[in-house]
Amino acid sequence: MSLASNLGLRKQLNIVGQFFHNRLAGRPTAVTIEITKRCNATCDFCPYWEADEVEEVKDFTPAIKYFKPIWVSITGGEPLLRKDVVEIARKIRDLPGFRFISIYSNGWLLNERLVGELTEAGVSNIQVSCNFPDERQDQERGIPGLYKKISTFMPEMVRKGYGANLTVGTFLCQENLDSVIDLAHVVRGWGINHSFSSYSRLKNDNHAHELPAEYIPKARKVVEELVNLRRTHKNILVSEEYLQTIPEFSAKGQLPGCTAGDKFIYIDQQGYIKQCPELPAVAHISKLEEYQSEAVSCGLCWYACRGEHQSSISPRRVREWLE
Numbered sequence: 001m002s003l004a005s006n007l008g009l010r011k012q013l014n015i016v017g018q019f020f021h022n023r024l025a026g027r028p029t030a031v032t033i034e035i036t037k038r039c040n041a042t043c044d045f046c047p048y049w050e051a052d053e054v055e056e057v058k059d060f061t062p063a064i065k066y067f068k069p070i071w072v073s074i075t076g077g078e079p080l081l082r083k084d085v086v087e088i089a090r091k092i093r094d095l096p097g098f099r100f101i102s103i104y105s106n107g108w109l110l111n112e113r114l115v116g117e118l119t120e121a122g123v124s125n126i127q128v129s130c131n132f133p134d135e136r137q138d139q140e141r142g143i144p145g146l147y148k149k150i151s152t153f154m155p156e157m158v159r160k161g162y163g164a165n166l167t168v169g170t171f172l173c174q175e176n177l178d179s180v181i182d183l184a185h186v187v188r189g190w191g192i193n194h195s196f197s198s199y200s201r202l203k204n205d206n207h208a209h210e211l212p213a214e215y216i217p218k219a220r221k222v223v224e225e226l227v228n229l230r231r232t233h234k235n236i237l238v239s240e241e242y243l244q245t246i247p248e249f250s251a252k253g254q255l256p257g258c259t260a261g262d263k264f265i266y267i268d269q270q271g272y273i274k275q276c277p278e279l280p281a282v283a284h285i286s287k288l289e290e291y292q293s294e295a296v297s298c299g300l301c302w303y304a305c306r307g308e309h310q311s312s313i314s315p316r317r318v319r320e321w322l323e
């Protein structure tokens with residue numbers, strides 16, 4: 001089930017219209033706000049948890065009003081560490097117009113009250129990271145008990161009626177290639193939507209989790225199986241085109257055509273606007289009119305946020321998105 005399929009036909013058509021309007025106006029359709037860099041995990045592929053504490057922006061709405069995106073993602077660091085996370089979402093929801101609001105979390109701080117409050121505040125998708133169907137998830141994040149928490153909490157939330165608001169997010173890497181199909185079945189068994197992305201070394205130059213050449217044939221098989229599961233189970237949210245390009249990206253190490261800054265942008269916890277999470281700041285939320293997208297020559301990641309935005313807009317893509 002895609003996120004858009006929960007909406008009525010009229011809203012779906014409005015969103016499609018707004019999507020093409022932003023594209024024609026050269027305005028990003030997706031804005032991601034990294035509301036904090038603080039984190040309760042210690043992943044070895046992400047340096048955010050090591051960052052110094054800084055003063056964090058309280059109100060991101062000027063940027064949302066300015067860019068008018070269709071998708072707003074609230075991320076971090078661990079966004080649930082911010083006491084005002086619900087308030088941040090609510091203020092964005094209360095702006096005129098409609099937009100999808102998602103939040104990304106490692107899941108440790110989630111509880112039923114927070115799921116209810118975030119849902120009430122307009123968040124239609126709470127994405128919980130999970131790369132393994134077992135305790136390797138605890139080791140990866142440095143949080144003992146994390147997999148147990150995720151694997152009991154998610155089905156419990158489905159039973160309580162929040163299933164459509166939750167997603168599991170998995171990135172493909174060397175360590176989980178053999179377990180990803182099992183994980184897909186587990187997540188399907190919980191009754192939850194599943195999103196996929198692919199590993200990037202760029203956050204802290206850690207090559208250890210990349211897919212080396214000898215893993216590529218296996219990656220192709222895994223991806224084909226995910227595509228088949230996507231067709232039968234209908235709970236895999238990323239497009240076939242995105243999935244099928246993961247092995248090609250891993251084999252080549254880079255792919256051209258990134259639309260960072262043009263179709264999607266990032267705003268960090270201090271209000272600095274970046275074309276993508278790995279590029280330097282080019283403007284600040286206090287001077288939005290100074291933002292200008294520059295063509296990027298980098299092709300070094302295949303994050304879903306990158307890959308999905310450069311997929312061709314074909315009738316199949318629109319159908320995939322709405323079905």
Ligand SMILES: C[S@@+](CC[C@H](N)C(=O)[O-])C[C@H]1O[C@@H](n2cnc3c(N)ncnc32)[C@H](O)[C@@H]1O
Pocket residue numbers: 039045046075076077078079104105106107128129169170171197198199200201202203
């Ligand atoms: C930066 S995290 C922030 C939200 C939250 N702390 C979490 O981990 O879910 C956002 C997403 O990026 C993913 N991520 C972090 N480092 C990554 C890397 N080096 N390559 C690919 N994805 C990465 C995480 O697994 C998560 O799904």
Ligand code: SF4
Pocket residue numbers: 039040041042043046047048049076077078106141
């Ligand atoms: S990936 Fe998420 S959970 Fe891991 S350190 Fe980075 S922000 Fe924290």
Ligand code: SF4
Pocket residue numbers: 202258259260276277278279296298299300301302303306
């Ligand atoms: S390919 Fe694009 S999104 Fe990825 S790191 Fe480079 S500029 Fe950023």
